[in-house]
Amino acid sequence: MRRRTMARGRAPTVKDVAEHAGVSPGVVSRVVNANGSVSERTRERVLASIKALDYRPHSAARELRTRTTNTIGLVLADVANPFFAHLAEHVVRHAAEVGLGVLLTTTQEDPAMELRSIELLMQKRVRGVIAAPGTGNAAAWRHMRDLGIDLTFVDRVIDRIPGIDVVGMDNESAAHAATTALLERGHRRIALVSGPSTTSTGHERIDGYRRALDEHDVAADPALVAELAFQRAGVENAVRAMAGLDEPPTALIVGNTAVSAHVVRYLQECGVRLPEDLSVVVFHDAEWTTLMTPQITVVRHQLDDLARTAVEMLHSRMNSDEPLRRREIRLDSELVIRSSLAPPRKRRALLNT
Known part of the structure; x- marks a missing residue:
């Protein structure tokens, strides 16, 4: 004692x-x-x-703090995003396997909505929570933990809240692998559309991208990196700004899963030929990536493993008499090469304007 x-x-x-x-x-x-x-x-x-x-x-x-049900909360950003929709499906299934029901709330990347989700789950007396947190409610998450509600963060992490288990993808290595694949095909002007660097996934993917460039002695050009909110707004302006550079990109990585389909659709609407004009890699193997011509190269996340591990971590903590040390697990992703990659060629103007 x-x-x-x-x-x-x-x-x-x-x-x-x-x-x-x-x-x-x-x-x-x-x-x-x-x-x-x-x-x-x-x-x-x-x-x-x-x-x-x-x-x-x-x-x-x-x-x-009274627990009257075997219900856990699941707080995700936006189930219109295929990444989170599929993650929710897997979490519900794995939770059911250990006798847990799931109460799903979404935040739409809005700190006020996230705070209301936290308050709702405390009112509903859930036994634990799996969450992909934003960056604006650290105090509320800390309060939930201090009340005795067990937490596991999935996909994202808030560094300034110690003691909370984390399971996510190795985003830095995934972005490094995608960038390296393009560099090895001769690309030197590689653009990145990322989520905000204030999120753990955003800054990890930017770090991996920059590490690959550095390893190939390619100078990082800030004009080739666009940090977008997890919404469609801003996609067209970001693509046009990159295409209008004196040296436009010959390849593009979309590390923001919420906007990847919008980016590729806008490129096609503007007459950009893939991969003749631009090689493209996107994060998350959504169904639409194989329905396009050409099929899109993807960074495939093992979402079933991600969900299963999150449920196992939360379940073990909820049923432990003793305090468990903080655990952090990073899962590997797979780079799936499809026909949207090719060596750079002498090009016409990137966008038809």
Whole structure:
């Protein structure tokens, strides 16, 4: 049992009791609410810490933490994005395999909607949450964790919240592999359409892209990198700005899964021939990528493995008497070469205007 000195005048919290007893906040919640399995030895340790700290759970907070169902929350950005739609499908299936129901909420990449999702899931007394978090609600996620609701972040991570399990793709290596494949085919003017670098996926993919360029002694040109929000707005302007450069790109990587279909459609509407005028790679093996002519080269994510691992991590934490160390798992992606890649050729103007 750990010793903890309380700040004078501050009432002890669930987190204080957990640290004193050497368990997770979720275990304290199960003991306080007499809900869920806890070994007798652990229960005695928690009760001793409650007594030692004179912990008195506020009735509203205790009610909030009461678990009445085997339901977990799933917070995703936008199920109109095929990546998240397929991820949700796999999470629901794997959760059902271990007896868990799933309450799905979406945020539309809006911090206010994400905050409402967090509040809703606390009101619904979910046992745990799998989430692809944005960047604007770190305090709310931390509060949820401190109330004893177990969390697992999937695909994205908020670095400034310690102690939360993370499972995601190795985005840096995936972007490095895609960029390297183009460099090895002779491309030197390679553009990247990415998500915001303020997100973990965005900055990891930009880092991998830049590492590959550096390894091939190709100077990174900031004009060839467009950071777009996870929405269609901005796609046309970004493509036109790159096409209008004195040295336009000969290849393009779309690392923003929310806009990849819009980018490719706009290129075709403008008369860009793939791969004669532009070689293209997109992240995520969505169905549309094989229905086009030519078929689009993709970075394929193993979404079933991603979902299964997230459910396993959350389930194990929800059912552990002891605090588990933070776990982070990165899964490999696969670069699937299709007919949208070719060596660069002497080109006409990239866009017909």
